[in-house]
Amino acid sequence: MVELIKLEVVKLCRRKLTVMVTLCCFAGTVIFFLLPYLQFHTWDETGNMLSGKAAVLYRKEIYIHTLSGVLTEERVTQDINEYQKIFSDLNNLTSMRGGEVTLKDDVYYKYFEPRRSYLNMIGNAYSNNELGSSNLLNVSLNNGAQFYEARHRTIVERISDSEDLNKLEKNYWIQKALAVDTPFEYGYALGWSNFGSASEMLIICIIGICIAIAPVFAEEYRTGTASIILSTRYGKNKVITAKIISALLFSTIIFLINAFIAIAIPLLTFGAEGGDLPLQIASISSPYGVSFKEAVLLCIVIDYIVMLGIVSITLFLSSKMNSPFSVLVVILLVIIIPLFCPFCKETSLLPAMATLGTSLYEYYISFCVGNIVINQVTMIVIVYMIVFAIFLPLTIRNFKRHSSI
Template identity: 30%
Template sequence: MRLLNLLTRFELRKILRRKSTLVGIIIILAVAVFLEFMSVSGENVVGEDGNDISGLSAISLSRQNAHRLAGELNTESIAAAIDRHLLATKKTENLNKTTEEGISLSNKAYGKYEQKDVEINNLIRIAYSSSDKYDYYIMDKLSTHDASAFYQKRMDKINKYLNMEFSYGNYSTDEKDYFKAMNGKINVPFKFDYSSGWMNLMRDLDLVILVTAFVISLSVSRVFAGEYQSGADSIILSSRYGRSKLISAKLRASFLFSTGLYFGSILFLTVIMLSVYGQYGSGSNIQIILFQSPYPLTIFQTYLASVLIGYIACLLIMSITLLFSARMKSPFSVILCSVVLLLAPLFIPDSKSSRLFNNLLNLLPSKMLDGYSVFARYESYHVFNRIIAEPWVIGAVALTFTLAFLPFTYHSFKHHQVV
């Protein structure tokens, strides 16, 4: 065991000292910082004086306003938000213009009255709008008595969606019942709080995980193929532990590197995002930011599940790259095949005629990295006469193939014939 640990550290240092690894880490950090910059620069609110506020000041004001309303999103809080909106629109001095669509407030009135409720009002508009469009002016048509129908409106939208006609196949009765049962487990009234930081964080996770997966693939591509290219395979495989402990050390080093790089990248993105936006909203229902999501999870639980699924998917990509590396003699060929496998599925459009094709497409490695958005979808798989939600199938498939590929990698290098 001591020798194995020593060999593992040696192989790990080899991976870390490669220029490609250093460049990859810099790229990951740069992408995370860029996404943070784009999120912050894209924040805009209206102040009480009617002037536009952007950037960090906008985030601070939005956080203050939304957190002031933190608590249960119950009938009373929804009715109060509707009432405040209607009172503001009844004062003629607050109006900018009135059209057939609805009432438009002046900038100053919007900043004074409407901006404080913008997060709750957005949820109300989503709930009461028709299924096919978002109606910004729907609140002008509501009364405080409509507040009690908020959660029923949400379920009406879900039921309508589940009963729609889709060209690629409709939901079966069992699938409808499955998703209705999932929705029935969601705690209501929702817990509400400022959650823009978590929403931006999970939205940006997908890209950071994709870039991290690419860097992992790039960094481990030379683990075995590099030995072929340098001619060191003849020395390694003829040594005492070359066909046993050294191979295990290479696999362990790849796993440790991939794990460290993945969670380091996620931690960096999480810290810089939440340090700016704050941690409010972690205990809120995921439905606060994914309104029709069928999953009975909090925002923080969804974040953890997304990170875990992304991690297992990255391990799958690592294991595939190692298998290529063990069977190919050129690191360039390994990188080329790995990149094609990673990126090509992203350009394959969803089928308009086959749900099965779409479900299989979502089980390809690069599609697995889209961990956050799967919690917004109503997708499931039939496994041994049981219906299982998409995120759990993705995780199980990725883990299964990861564990299956590693023994093949071990034996491919072990039985390599030196020329």
């Protein structure tokens, strides 16, 4: 069996299509995950634009020396009070052409720009309008910031107003969101967060894997060797098993290499600090109590399980169709068409939506099975494991029956 698997792996890897697609996958992963660094820029205190390494070092210094620390009620109250005082001082303000009032350039670059993400995060805790720091001007500090109470109210309001959730689901999400440990610790985590925002591009790697394995069975039909293979002693058992194992082994190795590249690039360019910080500092209403590091690792696991599901469908189609091209057309339609469909619970389980990286942890999407509520992340794992368990046996059955066609 081991020799058969080696033979099938060599056969798969020697195809020109496999080599070309694999190299394209690696190149695509490098490009897509390097872009956030190449496009990253910020402004220093004097208003000069920094980019690349200089921008990263400046932003890291700001986080470490100015913003890092536990978000206690006292700290948040002090920071909001400082923000309100700056906006209440007319010497810090200027009027725009449309009559809008904003900070003067020197105040903006020295005070607001370095704290923009931080202030927007705090501001979003006070309202579901996503206006960020603008909400802070209306916060009453008579009894302190009451930051975590405000976050609680905002989450409850957001869930209660949702028309996509039933009563059981609303109770589930409220309890899950309130179970998140507080107070939060704020700090620098750009390496992890930039992977999370770009990780959806791993779907390109999954598509490439499907292109490479599409001919596994279909090519045998096209060349007429399927009948010969099936007529041999091990044609209907060991050969089929070897083909499937080799395809899964190839898919796993290519996926893991791409995933390693995808994680390594942002951590090497932006830094690996902040992996243990809570995901809420990037998305204050996130109901999942996970750190950046945990969220990233879970995303890789989810993407891998989705990949296994799609690979099993690809192998099934390859065992059913006489042309690898037909297999590719169907797989691409399955992956791409949902991108143009109206968003709903059901479409959130389809490949393109199931591989959105850490964005998955921002949504309140769930499914009811009787009285049991299953969140989107868990449901994705369940669905693609079921798909994998169903389509692999069907693949074996299809190829075995080909001798009678």
